[in-house]
Amino acid sequence: MNKNLPIRKKSVYVCFSNKCILLNAVPGPCDPEDLIDGIIFAATYMGCTHLLSERTPTKSARMQQAQEAMSRVRAAQKQAKNRKKSPDDEAPSTAEVDLFMSTQRIKVLNADTQECLMDLPLRTISYIADIGNMVVLMARGKMVRSRSAQENLDSTAEQTTITQDDRRLYRMICHVFESEDAQLIAQSIGQSFSVAYQEFLRANGIDPEDLSQREYSDLLNTQDMYNDDLIHFSKSENCRDVYIEKQKGEILGVVIVESGWGSILPTVIIASMMHAGPAEKSGRLNIGDQIMTINGTSLVGLPLSTCQSIIKGLKSQSRIKMNIVRCPPVTMVLIRRPDLRYQLGFSVQNGIICSLMRGGIAERGGVRVGHRIIEINSQSVVATPHEKIVQILSNAMGEIHMKTMPAAMYRLLTAQEQPVYI
DSSP states (O other), X not given: OOTTOOXXXXXXXXXXXXXXXXXXXXXXXXXXXXXXXXXXXXXXXXXXXXXXXESSOOHHHHHXXXXXXXXXXXXXXXXXXXXXXXXXXXXXXXXXXXXXXXXXXXXXXXXXXXXXXXXXXXXGEEEEEEETTEEXXXXXXXEESOXXXXXXXXXXXXXXXOOOTXXXXXXXXXXXXXXXXXXXXXXXXXXXXXXXXXXXXXXXXXXXXXXXXXXXXXXXXXXXXXXXXXXXXXXXXXXXXXXXXXXXXXXXXXXXEEOOBTBSSOOEEEEEEXXXXXXXXXXXXXXTOEEEEXXXXXXXXXXXXXXXXXXXXXXTOSEEEEEEEOOOSSEEEEEEESSTTSOOOEEEETTEXXXXXXXXXXXXXXXXXXXXXXXXXXXXXXXXXHHHHHHHHHTOOEEEEEEEEEHHHHHHHTTSSOOOOO
16 A cells, blocks of 8 residues: 555545546546556455435435444444344454455455455445545445335334435445545545546547537436336336245256346346256246346345356255346347437447446446447347447437347357356
């Protein structure tokens, strides 16, 4: 950790869930090249708690939530100390950690063994606050339809920031750290988003000066989010619990792939099922279904490798409960581009979306990283050369309709790869 970094006088509270384009126009305390490589701060991990939140609360509401999360964790730690044990899910034992951050991710490492305790992609962080010597990192999780749908989320703490029962709410996971460098940590994470954005622009040959932040923001404010997830997740008939019966020692018989960055709830998708395997024989699962939980363990926001390990760990069990959201394998995308001078905000290589500008019109339209483009405006581009796809997208204006699916799923469905079932 660089102890000689300058500390700015004013704390930085950065809100990303409202899709701002430039997240920090003022240079931060770190050298951008250091943030690309990654920097480390010493901290104490105090624990985490869960809150319910609207999708885009005000900055003051976010700050109140951060303060509430900090108060909860402190109270839980105090109770745990008095009872000499930790309550479930609210107050794990404090641990000395190294907080690694870069333009890609935030990792929490055991200070002694350097074991990775937590790995959070930077894009999953919705809000950062430093309060005294405390840092609160908030990540948005599963959407719920109303307060009553998850009234048991926390029966001991009342949510003062939610006042209407019928609003769409999100489960926020709040991680709390203590450090002498709390303010510097918050500033550095905020700067990481800004540097990541600038790197994205440079990688795609975009000059940030070509289009002002205000002008682009004004365009976004006129557009509604278009994403099938908003429709599917809001309908109770698409979200269900299913039970899979199998023999002990038998695999579940599925291949899972990532839903892709840009999805409302990043999780894993069923891409293939083994013929006559437990998953297929159940008749309750389909290709394209998104897995929310398995035996009560949430898969939302977890890396693909972690989700695969969780499923492999079910081999010794004979009955598995899964909460899934029924989704088609093909994702519908609608990008509204009124003029060619507005960048689409994503890059494509050989038909596969490989990067996405956070807060751009492409993300707003439902574009997901890692997806293969199947159609553009009803025209199949499956066998279309890369240069032609780029030309079509570069010249497209108005409403741009696309069909996409996870590239890994496409390769399985077209027999380009052999499935490895778990």
